[in-house]
Amino acid sequence: MVKTRALLKEVQKQIRADSEGYYPGSSLADWLARAKDTDLWRINVFAVADALAADRRRLLGTFLRLVRDGVLDLNWDFHCPTCNAVAGSHRHLSQATAEGHCALCGMDFRNDLAHNVEVTFGPSARLYSFDRGFPEQKKREMVRLYEEKKLTMPAVYVTGMDCLHVPLFREMFETETLSLRESLSISQVCIMFTDIKGSTALYDRLGDSAAYGLVRDHFDVLFRTVARNGGVVVKTIGDSVMASFLRPADGVAAAMAIQEAFEEFNRRENLRNEIVVKVGLHAGSTIMVNLNNRLDYFGQVVNMAARIQGTAEGGEIIISKAIRRDPEAVQRMRGRVRGLTRRLQTLKGISGTQETYRLEFGQSAARQPLTDIRRVKRTS
């Protein structure tokens, strides 16, 4: 009991110091005050958010802050995809391996950050100790449920990908990366690339330092818009940005918001369209790796997203067939996109002819069903 109070006091201290950062402040402190061992054992943040009627992503951000502050610990729990048991649990992503093994059902499996990897939280041992025998009891309970074939995944849970898509994670846990030898599968991610139109001419016209200032401002606009739409910036490559999203719908929403933001930016800065960006989107399965000590994606989906971006003209958004076929993404475009121009083209380094679509959006997107408006054959 003494340690429970220590935990609560610590959290209240943090909340008092920064009521903006520790969302949703007092209701979280109340929840912690009432929490029992069973609530604090592998805390499922999304379930807590639902119980508190709080925003899931914002609450996840608060929990990440509390990990940074040493109040909570973060666990990467690896569930067996066959029986759902927690087959392994690590404190750091660097301990994760591509393959897992379940001691209960004897199965080997590949870990998927979008699926069987769950991120849970628990109180720091410095501040809280579970009743003697409680962890053993939880283990016995898992085995019993396994034997009764009643082990299930929670209805909602924080996946590894959910955690990696909170911008705070990349800011606060910069050293959290994979081992250099390992890669983790990701069954679904949406990758966006952007680039500035005619940046060489821009540097030529304005001179290096003025152009650089403008490019910095452009990064600010992009980073903000990506974060606001549920994405994270993976890296910048020159003037180009690579970002990822959990869902194609978020990527599409971000792409449209980016084009609008730059129209506004150019109006506000009283520039004659000095910053015009080209955007490309693709989605599919990929792997996560450690590149230059940072988490990065690797594979053909990434290459394809980059190539698709390469076919965009200034102010355009080009999407792949995978995005065009995503029902949620189509739903998000409805009412804002007049139509989609279907293009058949070959992309450098990618075999076969690829189907891509240009979003016709802006001014007068009528409330009509989304249709492909014409075919254009191109080779790049």
Ligand SMILES: [Zn+2]
């Ligand atoms: Zn198993």
